[in-house]
Structures are given as structure tokens and as C-alpha cells.
Amino acid sequence: MRNVTVLELPGGMASSLAIALDALKAANVLCVHAGRRAPFEIRSLKVTRASSCTFGSGDIVIVPGLGGFSEADLTARLSTPMVRRAVRLVEEARSAGAVVAASCAGTFILAEAGLLAGRRATTTWWLAPTFRKRYPDVELCAEQVVVADWPIATAGAAMAQMDLMLAVIAKFAGTRTAEDCARYLLIDRRASQVPYMAMTFLAGQDEQIARAESWLRKNIEREVTMDDLAAAAGLTSRTFARRLHTVCGMSPVRFAQRIRGEVATMLLETTRLSIDEIAQRVGYAEPSTLRRLLRRDTSHPPSRLRRPG
Numbered sequence: 001m002r003n004v005t006v007l008e009l010p011g012g013m014a015s016s017l018a019i020a021l022d023a024l025k026a027a028n029v030l031c032v033h034a035g036r037r038a039p040f041e042i043r044s045l046k047v048t049r050a051s052s053c054t055f056g057s058g059d060i061v062i063v064p065g066l067g068g069f070s071e072a073d074l075t076a077r078l079s080t081p082m083v084r085r086a087v088r089l090v091e092e093a094r095s096a097g098a099v100v101a102a103s104c105a106g107t108f109i110l111a112e113a114g115l116l117a118g119r120r121a122t123t124t125w126w127l128a129p130t131f132r133k134r135y136p137d138v139e140l141c142a143e144q145v146v147v148a149d150w151p152i153a154t155a156g157a158a159m160a161q162m163d164l165m166l167a168v169i170a171k172f173a174g175t176r177t178a179e180d181c182a183r184y185l186l187i188d189r190r191a192s193q194v195p196y197m198a199m200t201f202l203a204g205q206d207e208q209i210a211r212a213e214s215w216l217r218k219n220i221e222r223e224v225t226m227d228d229l230a231a232a233a234g235l236t237s238r239t240f241a242r243r244l245h246t247v248c249g250m251s252p253v254r255f256a257q258r259i260r261g262e263v264a265t266m267l268l269e270t271t272r273l274s275i276d277e278i279a280q281r282v283g284y285a286e287p288s289t290l291r292r293l294l295r296r297d298t299s300h301p302p303s304r305l306r307r308p309g
Contacts (some may be wrong), residue, residue, distance in 0.1 A: 004042050011067050020064050026185060051085055058098070066101075082114075103160050116152065120141075122154050192299070199259050208240075211233050226253070227254070262282070265294065267282075278302075
């Protein structure tokens with residue numbers, strides 16, 4: 001049986017905390033009902049200025065979502081005494097040989113502790129630009145829901161806490177138990193955050209990238225080059241590509257594809273236009289190109305994206 005400590009941070013996301021505890025409890029109950037030993041000894045730890053805990057090798061520490069709805073709010077929270085104490089707790093846990101996992105803005109606590117330096121990680125997609133600027137030594141994979149770079153695992157936006165817990169359960173209680181939990185809790189596995197990313201929100205965090213995004217939407221029916229996008233942003237092509245990667249984590253080609261895909265999805269959901277007509281409206285001469293793009297980003301063919309009626 002592994003000791004699991006779930007940190008309970010003041011102002012943290014209650015849903016994220018509850019998901020972590022409920023998933024672990026479900027794993028224990030399902031194992032016992034199946035005649036197997038409960039895999040986890042679960043405890044929650046309220047983080048205060050004076051919080052302390054003894055960790056051992058093989059223990060697991062879970063950091064739920066930190067909360068916050070803006071970059072400024074998150075930055076302020078990271079400097080509070082309780083969050084700094086949480087940073088110290090995960091440092092101590094990892095030094096003792098514990099596994100550490102965090103989701104959403106809780107991943108910033110791991111990064112603040114230096115645990116993600118040189119590692120692959122993910123975080124909530126809308127804070128990805130902030131994360132990249134603050135921790136350039138982390139290989140951020142913002143499109144992924146979960147990055148399990150054991151003995152550390154990270155997950156994306158708040159409800160990805162469940163995906164994170166299923167990854168932890170699969171690793172330390174077996175895939176059978178994780179699959180049982182997913183069925184019991186009616187959870188569908190999600191491999192990517194891409195379908196949920198709003199490009200206008202990401203691009204809007206940089207004035208010049210936002211200009212390029214707006215220009216592309218107005219010229220979406222035409223063929224566009226990187227030089228066109230850079231000119232719309234008022235930057236050289238090289239500077240534009242570098243800044244775009246910092247803000248959105250993607251190349252100019254991928255940036256254009258994501259915006260075209262967003263518009264195509266909206267048209268599929270709100271009109272009865274054929275896929276051939278939609279392809280032309282978003283700048284693709286070949287409908288097959290749009291089909292491949294949508295299948296890659298959503299894991300569904302265009303027909304599945306249509307709303308009934």
C-alpha cells in the first residue's frame with residue numbers, strides 16, 4: 001500500500017481536490033470488492049505557513065489545481081506564504097524519493113520547486129504562455145492532457161485532474177484498476193487539449209500576435225504565407241516565428257491551421273454547408289486537407305462535429 005498525500009491549498013480548486021480524493025477512494029473500493037488489497041493509504045494535508053509532513057521513498061504527493069483566473073492573479077498567489085510552503089513541501093517530498101503529480105495551475109508549484117527543469121510537462125492551455133516565459137528550461141507540451149514523466153506527472157486544465165488520477169492509478173495500482181475506475185466514474189480518456197484551446201485567447205496575450213490572428217481570420221479564404229502573417233503583425237518573419245512559439249507554442253503553419261480548423265468547426269456546427277464548401281471558405285482547395293486537419297485535432301471526422309437538427 002502506497003501513502004498518498006493530497007495537498008489542500010487555501011483558495012485552491014475544490015473540484016480538483018475532490019476529484020483527486022474521490023478517484024483514489026474509488027480505486028481502493030473497487031480493488032477490495034474484487035478481492036484485491038486496497039492500493040492507497042490516503043490523507044489530505046491542509047497547507048498553512050507551518051505545515052509539515054514526513055515523506056518516504058515511493059510515497060505519492062498530489063497537487064490539485066491552484067485556482068486563479070488571470071496571469072496577475074496566479075503571479076500574486078505564487079508569492080503567498082501558503083503557496084511558498086507548498087513549494088517547499090513538494091521539494092521535500094521529491095528529495096525523499098516520492099512521486100509528485102500536479103494539474104492545472106498546480107503545475108506552477110512543481111516548476112517553482114525546480115522539479116520540472118529539463119523535463120517534459122504540461123499545464124492548463126490558457127496559462128501556457130505564462131508558463132513558457134516563467135520556466136524556459138521546461139519542455140512544455142501544452143497540447144497534451146497528461147504528461148507522465150515519472151517520477152513526476154503533470155496535467156492540463158482543471159478537469160484534467162481526473163486524467164491525472166487515472167494515470168497515477170494505472171501506474172501504481174495497474175491498468176485494470178484504472179480502467180475499472182474510468183468505467184465506474186463514467187470517464188472518457190482524452191489525449192489532447194487541442195480541441196479546447198481558443199486561439200483568440202492565446203494570441204490575445206501579445207498585441208502583435210493578436211494582430212496577425214485577426215488579419216488571418218479576415219483573410220481566411222486566401223492562401224497565406226508566413227511572410228504575410230509576419231507583415232500583419234508588424235514583425236520580421238524570424239521574429240514573428242520566435243514570438244509566436246513563445247506565446248502559442250506553435251509554428252506559423254500550425255497557427256494558421258488551428259485558426260482555419262476553428263472556423264471550419266464553427267461552420268460545421270452552425271450551418272448546413274458541405275465540407276467542400278467549408279474547405280473553400282477556410283482556404284483549402286482540397287477538402288481532404290481539411291478532413292485530415294480536423295481528424296488530427298479533434299480525433300473525429302467532420303460528420304461527427306455536426307450538431308443534430
